[in-house]
Amino acid sequence: MQQNERILQIKELSISVNDKTIIENLNLNINKGEIHAIMGKNGSGKSTLAKVISGHPLYTIEQGKILFKNEDITYEDPDKRAHLGIFLGFQYPVEVPGVSNIDFLRAAYNSKKRNIKEDELDPLSFFELVNKEIKKVNIDNTFLNRSLNEGFSGGEKKKNEILQMSLLQSQLCILDEIDSGLDVDALKDISDNIKRFHNKENSIILITHYQKLIDYIQPSYVHVMHKGNIKASGNTNLALQIDKYGYENFM
Ligand code: ADP
Ligand code: MG
DSSP, X not given: OOSOOEXXXXXXXXXXXXXXXXXXXXXXXXXXXXXEEEEEOTTSSHHHHXXXXXXXXXXXXXXXXXXXXXXXXXXXXXXXXXXXXXXXXXXXXXXXXXXXXXXXHHHHHHHHHHHTTOOOOOHHHHHHHHHHHHHHHTOOGGGGGSEETTTOOHHHHHHHHHHHHHHHTOSEXXXXXXXXXXXXXXXXXXXXXXXXXXXXXXXXXXXXXXXXXXXXXXOSXXXXXXXXXXXXXXXXXXXXXXXXXXXXXXX
16 A cells, blocks of 8 residues: 555644744645654744644644644644644653653553543553663653653653653654754664654654754655745755755755
8 A cells, every 4th residue: 555645734824923923834744654854943933833733722823724634633722633643742841840750651641542442551551561661762760750851851851752752652743853952872762762663654743953863764855944934845865955055045
């Protein structure tokens, strides 16, 4: 079977916040099994796009549509989108004192299970599952009993996002600057995990500034955003061009 099943379709999307237009007339199509990298200068609208796809309530939709597996989700709430299979790994994961990481992960996992009418996991069974996953991500299991993200280093927060992604097995994963603030070893770990996670059934949007991650992951497409729109799309050669000449040619 061809892998051309549409997962995400964004049509002529314009977004504003406090009357300021941030995304303007943006189109993007993602098929099952594809990885799309989105690059662009600071402030070009990458994180806004990520948040709008996952249903962040702050933004006003001025025009356009977002379809997920051919279903119009433009006005769906974030929970519904998560249940449908959209995951967002934040650029700045929030610290939640008082909520243990493992409780949070289990709540997210079980909420998904409930929604697809599968059995939830009791604490012990979940502990076994998460312990398997956490080894792959290469973080210490003492992280499970700490408060969610509290006092985690930049790299640890990012690895924790990857752990969530692996547990939830969402069909569309948006990773917003998953590489920022990582040392070379952590970058390698995270890239390996993304590659291990990726298969022909899921799709990934990889928002990044850096050539290095693109090198490791080898996405199917690379897009360049500027002023809230996609100015150029191509393959990994586009990322090489940017690495060499900067964003100047794409403004
Ligand atoms: P990127 O992720 O590409 O760096 P962002 O999506 O974070 O860009 O931001 C795009 C633009 O939208 C920036 O000019 C930013 O200041 C503006 N912006 C984003 N969120 C808000 C907000 N809540 N209020 C006002 N302006 C915002
Ligand atoms: Mg950003």
